Amino acid sequence: MISVATWNINSVRLRLPIVERFLQEEAVDVLCLQEIKCQEHQFPYEALAAIGYKHTAVHGQKGYHGVATVSRLPLREYSRHDWQANGEARHVGVELEGSGMRIDNVYVPAGGDEPDRDKNPKFGQKLDFLGRMTEWANDIDGADHAGTLIVGDFNIAPLPSDVWGHKQLLKVVSHTPIECETLDRFKSAHDWVDVGREFIKDPERYYSWWSYRSKDHKANDRGRRLDHMWATPKLATKASGHRLREDARSWEKPSDHIPLITEFDL
DNA sequence: ATGGTTGCCAAGCAA
Numbered sequence: 001m002i003s004v005a006t007w008n009i010n011s012v013r014l015r016l017p018i019v020e021r022f023l024q025e026e027a028v029d030v031l032c033l034q035e036i037k038c039q040e041h042q043f044p045y046e047a048l049a050a051i052g053y054k055h056t057a058v059h060g061q062k063g064y065h066g067v068a069t070v071s072r073l074p075l076r077e078y079s080r081h082d083w084q085a086n087g088e089a090r091h092v093g094v095e096l097e098g099s100g101m102r103i104d105n106v107y108v109p110a111g112g113d114e115p116d117r118d119k120n121p122k123f124g125q126k127l128d129f130l131g132r133m134t135e136w137a138n139d140i141d142g143a144d145h146a147g148t149l150i151v152g153d154f155n156i157a158p159l160p161s162d163v164w165g166h167k168q169l170l171k172v173v174s175h176t177p178i179e180c181e182t183l184d185r186f187k188s189a190h191d192w193v194d195v196g197r198e199f200i201k202d203p204e205r206y207y208s209w210w211s212y213r214s215k216d217h218k219a220n221d222r223g224r225r226l227d228h229m230w231a232t233p234k235l236a237t238k239a240s241g242h243r244l245r246e247d248a249r250s251w252e253k254p255s256d257h258i259p260l261i262t263e264f265d266l
Numbered sequence: 267a268t269g270g271t272t273g274c275c276a277a278g279c280a281a
Contacts (some may be wrong), residue, residue: 063274
């Protein structure tokens, strides 16, 4: 069995205590972090190695963004795509030694506030990022390895049941029709299976993010499913479990995102 | 309609 988790941590240095808590409680094999907000030399390698996570692939930058994959199992970093072509650290790809499973850890741009690429260049960059990610997916050769799992903060909640209010959020970046369609084109490009939704079926409530801009996120429960774990079809058939640690949103100094975990029989 | 919060790093940007 191999277990993989994804978590937008919103500063790995500030939240090292809850990363350690999560790893000690869940003992996942692999944890994919987004928004580490540090450079590679600032990453807490020693603290994570001390609790068994000795294998790392860190793609960081100063102050913003940044992704890191930490593992108990040996891995080989094989790619760092810049799907925005602007130098931001938003992807790192690894292959697990032994199983050969590939894990692509991605942090899709949030896209700003205005869902109009003419008025808001960030929105266009988000759509273009997904376009390049789709071209990449078209080129994956799925025939000769154990399959690919792409995980991370996609910054899009595609289904009506992925948000607290479908109608209220149709013009809010993360749930606009054009974003959902663009993500759908990516999905079709490689027949990705939305593993989370294989286990927590639509239209069941499934959120992974709650804004900090709410006194009590549980009171109105205005969540969105921005984080995803999608597998190539053959690998998806090996998924044996999927769960959320929604309680982590209430831990001390929490991230605004929660961890997602998928288990594979491999 | 607006503003609400957080992190980085020391002003404003990104989310």
